[in-house]
Amino acid sequence: MRHARIFPRYAFYCVLGGLAAIYLFCAMMLVPAKIYILPYLITPDIVRYKATLFVLVLAIPAAIYLICWKGSDFFAWLRAPEVLTVGAHGLQMGKNIVAFADVTRLRHRHNRNHLLLTTRNGNTLRLRLDLWDNAHALLAEVEEAVGEVLRHDVERRVHSGETVAFGALGLNAEGLVHKGQLIAWSNIDTIRTQSDEEGMDVDEHLVIVANGKTRKIDRSKIDNEPVLMVCLMQRLPSA
Known part of the structure; x- marks a missing residue:
């Protein structure tokens, strides 16, 4: 099955939110130099409030969190191929080809909706599910295929006492x-x-x-x- 690349709106909005936080931080830092890039919102009187310190302290960490963590899918989207293909024996995402028979570990990062596939040679492919259409079907396809490969080995090891x-x-x-x-x-x-x-x-x-x-x-x-x-x-x- 082929899955087309889609625009990650949520990640994009997080990046915009992070940039807005940086802009707000810069606006407040420039007020003492009498440079007003937000003249109607950030004034010398506002900067004098004690609460302003909390805004300054939180602005940059919030921006880093929004851009680098919540918005990381947007930057990955810029580099992602147009189509991801899932076949009977593996998946192909651009130049990356993963055979299901080579996968030894599958981990779903639920809070980011990323699927990590680790192969026998130690390489890990990060599948960002929100970048592809019909993400639920994509997840089900990969989990079913990998699970079918790993299940027999797990049962054999359990029966042997491991x-x-x-x-x-x-x-x-x-x-x-x-x-x-x-x-x-x-x-x-x-x-x-x-x-x-x-x-x-x-x-x-x-x-x-x-x-x-x-x-x-x-x-x-x-x-x-x-x-x-x-x-x-x-x-x-x-x-």
Whole structure:
């Protein structure tokens, strides 16, 4: 399937917001030199307010956050190819070609909607989902293809007695491992996903309730999550 490049409006607006914060900072810094680049908004009287200091302190960090973090997709869009192609055996994004059989780790950065694909040679491709049309279908295609490749190896290792690492979690025949502690399958009451909004970000968590204790795991720190979820559904059909 082919996915066309689309303009990242949200990232673009974040860049504009960051530039506006820098402009405001410069306007306030130039007032003592009697240079007024915002003459009707930034005046000597306003600069004398104590609250102005907080604006100066926050303006540059806010600009860096908006431009370099929230707006990074806009700069990536400028360099991205026109089309991303997903085939039966891999994906191609410009000169970057990744075979699904070579992928050893998949991690979805939910709060940025980036998909990281790490291959056997150690290289990592960052797939910025918001740059492509039909992003949900793109994510599903890649997760299904990579999950199909990795799932058989995971099951083989679990049956042989290994604890398979999934980033923040581990899985073995006895249960899940979180922060070095085993959570037996029989002790798990429920497992669910949960979205938490914090300012401009939405954090996704995997919530595990076992023996009355609730554990929240950041899903952005879970490797190969599609494979993990299939394993959980097989072992905990009622949870």
